[in-house]
Amino acid sequence: MxxxxxxxxxxxxxxxxxxxxxxxxxxxxxxxxxxxxxxxxxxxxxxxxxxxxxxxxxxxxxxxxxxxxxxxxxxxxxxxxxxxxxxxxxxxxxxxxxxxxxxxxxxxxxxxxxxxxxxxxxxxxxxxxxxxxxxxxxxxxxxxxxxxxxxxxxxxxxxxxxxxxxxxxxxxxxxxxxxxxxxxxxxxxxxxxxxxxxxxxxxxxxxxxxxxxxxxxxxxxxxxFSSWFTFFVSGEGLTSQMASRMPGQCGIESVGGQSFRITTSEAYQAEQWCETEGITILSKQALELDEIMSTLLLQDGISKRVHEARGKAR
The missing domain is CATH 3.40.50.300 (P-loop containing nucleotide triphosphate hydrolases)
Structure with a gap:
């Protein structure tokens, strides 16, 4: 921002x-x-x-x-x-x-x-x-x-x-x-x-x-538009928990084995992280405006549900 x-x-x-x-x-x-x-x-x-x-x-x-x-x-x-x-x-x-x-x-x-x-x-x-x-x-x-x-x-x-x-x-x-x-x-x-x-x-x-x-x-x-990307990544021992630590991560989907489709709002930092962690970037694709909007809406919905759940827990 x-x-x-x-x-x-x-x-x-x-x-x-x-x-x-x-x-x-x-x-x-x-x-x-x-x-x-x-x-x-x-x-x-x-x-x-x-x-x-x-x-x-x-x-x-x-x-x-x-x-x-x-x-x-x-x-x-x-x-x-x-x-x-x-x-x-x-x-x-x-x-x-x-x-x-x-x-x-x-x-x-x-x-x-x-x-x-x-x-x-x-x-x-x-x-x-x-x-x-x-x-x-x-x-x-x-x-x-x-x-x-x-x-x-x-x-x-x-x-x-x-x-x-x-x-x-x-x-x-x-x-x-x-x-x-x-x-x-x-x-x-x-x-x-x-x-x-x-x-x-x-x-x-x-x-x-x-x-x-x-x-x-x-x-x-x-x-x-230079920051929001979807990465297709693979790596030895790569798990969803590890993938969730990618900088700017705002969406993970397993695509089989040790490969994942990860959406990030910090593409440059995500690339550096992959290199440091020994994770291979198979391909990457810039998100369109409507895809960014959908991701933000999804994040907002998750955030609201978490907030509501915490409120009920109190």
Whole structure:
């Protein structure tokens, strides 16, 4: 897990939210300024709830949210919202009858930095016609229009909830290129959610794993993908008890005899350990994002059961 020392764009402190069938938190989480952070996790993890809290569309029952050094919900949030762009996962049904250019014109009244030329450039790059009612557009076409509207005022903070939902491969590629150019100044921040592994790989600098209203881990992307591996190992006298001592071990499976399939979050240290212990690495394979997520969920489930068992034992 990374120890972030950068200036923070967003700070969640001791966030707790309780609903009839859902409990979030407590969550303490920093989103660093000048980088792209992706939150990944199963549906219902609380990702969209965090976005709504940033915009003061939903208030936490406990804890505080600070955005661009401004405590949210403690006064006039209008100046800070001028600096935020937001693309929600679901389009707003009350916009259906508006033509896209009408929604853009409406938004231009609220954002002092609205740039109509920038808006037109984005439409051109995304190959979209904004002279149609939003409700009559395909999901992908509407997504591209709303993406252009969210970016047209050059926000300092961009919130993207499943940004590529409904996009075809060509539009997806254009969106990736636009977002990379958006980050060029160096002081802008993107917080996004995505289920698309390749999207996270192409865009994110940091990855936050969430499940069941809690943060399971925060990682620097390159460090994450270079550290999480599955090793197939074999050795004279190798037992599951010995294999469990591999650094970063978070999953063991016997594959017959004295051979094991071991998942680790510390690949380099694991290799050094194998060499020291005289264990042969038959092969190794990097884990994909969804496999890391599954492993974290499994570990979290085991940890919770152990905690519950200890509680009952007392």
């Amino acid at each position: 990374s120890d972030w020392q950068e200036e923070q764009a967003i700070q969640f402190r001791d966030i707790v939210q309780r609903k009839p069938n859902f409990k979030m938190g407590p969550i303490t989480l920093d989103i660093p300024k000048g980088f792209i952070t992706a939150i990944v996790g199963p549906n219902g993890s609380g990702k969209s709830t965090l976005f709504r809290m940033i915009l003061d569309l939903e208030k936490p029952q406990d804890g505080t949210v600070t955005v661009l050094d401004h405590p949210i919900g403690t006064g006039d949030d209008a100046p800070i919202k001028q600096r935020i762009g937001y693309l929600p996962e679901e389009s707003l049904p009350h916009d259906d009858k508006l033509k896209a250019f009408e929604k853009a014109r409406f938004n231009s009244c609220w954002y002092k930095n609205w740039d109509v030329n920038r808006y037109q450039e984005l439409l051109l790059a995304l190959q979209v016609n904004d002279n149609l009612p939003l409700g009559k557009m395909s999901k992908g076409m509407r997504r591209k229009c709303e993406f252009a509207i969210a970016l047209a005022h050059a926000p300092d903070l961009l919130l993207l909830d499943e940004p590529s939902s409904g996009l075809d491969p060509l539009a997806w590629k254009s969106m990736i290129e636009i977002l990379h150019r958006y980050m060029d100044p160096g002081d802008r921040t993107i917080l996004m959610t995505s289920h698309i592994v390749e999207e996270v790989k192409r865009l994110a600098d940091y990855i936050v794993f969430m499940a069941q209203g809690r943060v399971l881990g925060v990682y620097e992307k390159d460090e994450l």
